Amino acid sequence: MYDTSLFDVRTDLAIEETERQKKQGYPSYPGVSVDEYDHTDLSNNKGSIHVTTVRIQSEESAHVLGKAMGTYITLEVPDMVQNDGHIHREISQVLAHYLQDLLKSHFPVHKYSQTQQGLQVLVVGLGNADVTPDALGPRVLSHVLITRHLQNGSFQKPDFPIDSASVCGIVPGVMAQTGIETAEIIKALTDQIHPDIIIVIDALAARSVTRLGTTIQLTDTGIHPGSGVGNHRHSLTQDSLGIPVIAIGVPTVVGAAAIVTDTLDTLIEVLCRETDTKHFADALRSMAPDEKYTLVRELLEPRFGPMFVTPKDIDDTIKRVSFTISEGINLALFGDVASHTQKESHQSSLQL
Amino acid sequence: MYDTSLFDVRTDLAIEETERQKKQGYPSYPGVSVDEYDHTDLSNNKGSIHVTTVRIQSEESAHVLGKAMGTYITLEVPDMVQNDGHIHREISQVLAHYLQDLLKSHFPVHKYSQTQQGLQVLVVGLGNADVTPDALGPRVLSHVLITRHLQNGSFQKPDFPIDSASVCGIVPGVMAQTGIETAEIIKALTDQIHPDIIIVIDALAARSVTRLGTTIQLTDTGIHPGSGVGNHRHSLTQDSLGIPVIAIGVPTVVGAAAIVTDTLDTLIEVLCRETDTKHFADALRSMAPDEKYTLVRELLEPRFGPMFVTPKDIDDTIKRVSFTISEGINLALFGDVASHTQKESHQSSLQL
Amino acid sequence: MYDTSLFDVRTDLAIEETERQKKQGYPSYPGVSVDEYDHTDLSNNKGSIHVTTVRIQSEESAHVLGKAMGTYITLEVPDMVQNDGHIHREISQVLAHYLQDLLKSHFPVHKYSQTQQGLQVLVVGLGNADVTPDALGPRVLSHVLITRHLQNGSFQKPDFPIDSASVCGIVPGVMAQTGIETAEIIKALTDQIHPDIIIVIDALAARSVTRLGTTIQLTDTGIHPGSGVGNHRHSLTQDSLGIPVIAIGVPTVVGAAAIVTDTLDTLIEVLCRETDTKHFADALRSMAPDEKYTLVRELLEPRFGPMFVTPKDIDDTIKRVSFTISEGINLALFGDVASHTQKESHQSSLQL
């Protein structure tokens, strides 16, 4: 709503950065590893889940890629837009697997045994519940198992495993609603209740519309300024909060600027096919970045302002994916306790 | 909202009528059969589902019981208020079983084969989505598989079974929102799209708070004036609409009048235990119904007006049960097609 | 959601058609009159309301313009995006003025006196309440004074003017939710309750983002296939429903196709400024429409599919404008009765 980087051709997806840089003929980066893996579901003939793990371990590469150092795990599932319980159940399980890996990488096993209550987790649902594509975070939180109040004092449930995670959560709202930076609210809450770790869920901006509702990004680098549909101005990271911050995001919008730039690039390709326009295409392609930037500004300003592009059925996508992610979180934090419920998802409750 | 029978001690549950009449020493009724069955879940040690089927087949008994002739199937599940995926999955399956029985009792098997599209079903979500305990119908409809538009013309999905049910649905709203009787809207729609059968979901008023969120009533007698939380003034029945009307309801409120009357009855019991007040209790008990009614009016009017009593956590109950019912409907109508999704429920998405 | 004309560069605004045609050097059309008027608010120094009335009275021009014959009244108010009670109150009054003119043009004055209940109006709130930019219709309806049930029988309120309009309303939902064409639902309801006239509110698609939230279109030509954010496939017109249909719409989205085409056009302008690219710009401009169309398809397909572009603060716009329109309708239908309330608007309830 207060996007100060309108014309920055933004993506919140590390994997898109990598792709883009590669396209532009950059060499592979020092201290950056990329692993890929396919989780194929044998139980049905539907598509598999392609997982790419990008580890950025050098300052320099982090700078070049414009991403913080850390681990970025990307689940690519074209069928995630489908209303199929099998697939979403599988996604929840794969997400839980990688989420647990990230958790363990930040806490030695004995941490879990040291405490009676297990990990103290604060789950934050970022975004504006009143704007459909920005409502992912609030919707996910409404499905996450909240247990902290059950373990503290009078609400103890005997049949509830005393050593499972203690989970609390909050939907801080957006600054136009509260007048307070989300980062201020989370910082205040963290200092008050001292969780071991924070899991933040947010709707992301992608560069390519093919990413919308088909990709889940999991990272331990937290949330950085300018990221998310609402473009947070302050960061939610281990540096700013003092504890690890895991961010789970799904692209739900593409910035208008990104679309225009993509259109230009595609236009260039098109022109190149015709000899009589090739020389212009070459000239256009050879434009220096800042010339291109100036041109894009002229094309955009003031017409596109803080606009975003989103699919017409974004409500179904948000409804479906928010539940799939919440189940992944529940399974990662409660394991067997939640497993019999984790196997379930409400995909059939969505329109075909 | 326009309840014209405020002081009528109402229940929408046939089973409560039966109980009440029995309490009052009535003989069993001619033409009324009562069957009971326990569905025990072997897969867990949680409580079972107690199903009572009341068939009212004589005009006289219907009159005495103040219920229309037809079949009333009541599922009693004390654990339905629990957030346990197993139980809710089981309830959906049992509900689907009895719903299919009702459907088959109204349509010969060959009906299903005669048509390419199978049964044409209109699902109606009654109630006010803005009043939590009255939002059951709208919430259920948001989870029902809607397929009619997929089978008509351009939206045909090749992988969708051509002979499965064609389901459409509507949330008509309440009269204060529309200015139109719900019955008018449904009658109009029925005459326009000619479904084979209507399934109506509505929040009910019970007499006992122990019924709230723990009972599901399934009947082929439709909706009658004064029933439901919103107290419909016109009926939705085979007589009024020309096609069978199956009603699925869950008690979510108790009328203030019912509570006061119950309090009186309990008071009498209490008084009887003490000799010094017994004679008064006897006198009070011996009051003629209309005397009692007058007393209740004095106790109520104008204080209680159109009030209802509902639990503080009614939002969780509505969220949970609405999904359980929608899954039962989806399984009954789509069978194997939906079965892999039907096994799922989003109970874990609810707060413990 | 089932947009069958993805790459058609659509606008639902007659005024944009006129502008575009003019740009393209067409002559003015026979049988088309355009009147403009400025309503300046003396009470404050904020901008005025520019009203353009386009009357299309010849078949031929209707065909060329791709719009139905009838009257199109457009209110242009750049300040409508502001949170200023004065301006919105003024807009409601101006809207009421033109709405009454349209009503009177369809009903002789004596109509009002002939009936005790005055005009029977059905207000339809089109769109998907779950998708923010498509929620205009449902939101407007929640603010419209519903009186039909107060005048029928038992709900008569003595202090309510017996000769004022009888207003009822419905939110039919979208096909993905109901499986039923909106047109079927409205047709059925119209045949059942026989209103004199229908007022339909819908969110529109514009070509220019500068139109979003700053323009209100009022027309007596109803809703046509492919119009609205949801792209209705069937029409809601006097031809299809047998009674006059007045449509009130506000642009809340721009189709992705429109944005790309605009970008192309702007690109051409930019290129023309530089001599070395001018010849290419000329060539590009001289492309035949179908060539251009092919180019746009190449640029779009499959990347943009059924996407729309909308502002990040669309939730505030919908909240604000939906109330402004409902007040205009209330004043037009209830005049002095509603005037003391009409003077009010809840603009201050919106974030600055």
Next chain:
Amino acid sequence: MYDTSLFDVRTDLAIEETERQKKQGYPSYPGVSVDEYDHTDLSNNKGSIHVTTVRIQSEESAHVLGKAMGTYITLEVPDMVQNDGHIHREISQVLAHYLQDLLKSHFPVHKYSQTQQGLQVLVVGLGNADVTPDALGPRVLSHVLITRHLQNGSFQKPDFPIDSASVCGIVPGVMAQTGIETAEIIKALTDQIHPDIIIVIDALAARSVTRLGTTIQLTDTGIHPGSGVGNHRHSLTQDSLGIPVIAIGVPTVVGAAAIVTDTLDTLIEVLCRETDTKHFADALRSMAPDEKYTLVRELLEPRFGPMFVTPKDIDDTIKRVSFTISEGINLALFGDVASHTQKESHQSSLQL
């Protein structure tokens, strides 16, 4: 939801305490002053606003009345349930008047001039947005003018008065949703952003249903354990937060326990009218409080548990009153700045 005082016959209204104590023949209390005033609206013939100011200034009386020391201002407006813009506008103005008095009693005038930004206010919307009668706080907050982010740095709006109040707000949710005590969240936020004062809005429980939607309580004693529809377990007071806490509440529910007790009292009155039962009535009336309590427990337990009683049209009441209160707050904090908007209310947007 975790009500630990089910059978305590609760009221959150100081005025009801006073009444009850008086009924029971208590003497007036030392250190307790009661002032009453009628604000009559000359502009219409509708009822006036009756304001009672109770000041509790002695520990002893505070103890006897079971209320904290401080000022309790009660607005009684039977017509507040009406959909009349005049009345609600008037209520907003009267509320603003008394709210400003409370603010000034806590801050010397020079405080306002000392700071460039004026008073720093944190507005808290307590309650569960998903349970209609508990949604008052969240609904009010959605209408309050939020300005803090406009005055801090980059969002400064030149046309916004630099010396007006800086307002921020939050909807903390309820413990079943967050796992965190509301008091913990507010304490954390207060320590982080250091407001001068907190204004808390909450739905209250009354003893008499005649209070529902017709009474507004304004107090500088904050929120105490067990108060509110959700029964907070920790307090939000100057003692706990270190800054003044003004609470604004409207009764939206009556506890089941209160209704039963009222029924008993009414029953006694009824019995007294008939000689043959008078002696019993006397006996019953003469019961010691703890006997009566035991009887009430028998009547209630376990039947009523955490139940509440609320009107069927509570959604309209919440919609209407939440706006009226937000306007009162906006006027009190922004005065002339907001006055032109304050005069407005969206009452006409509600069903008659």
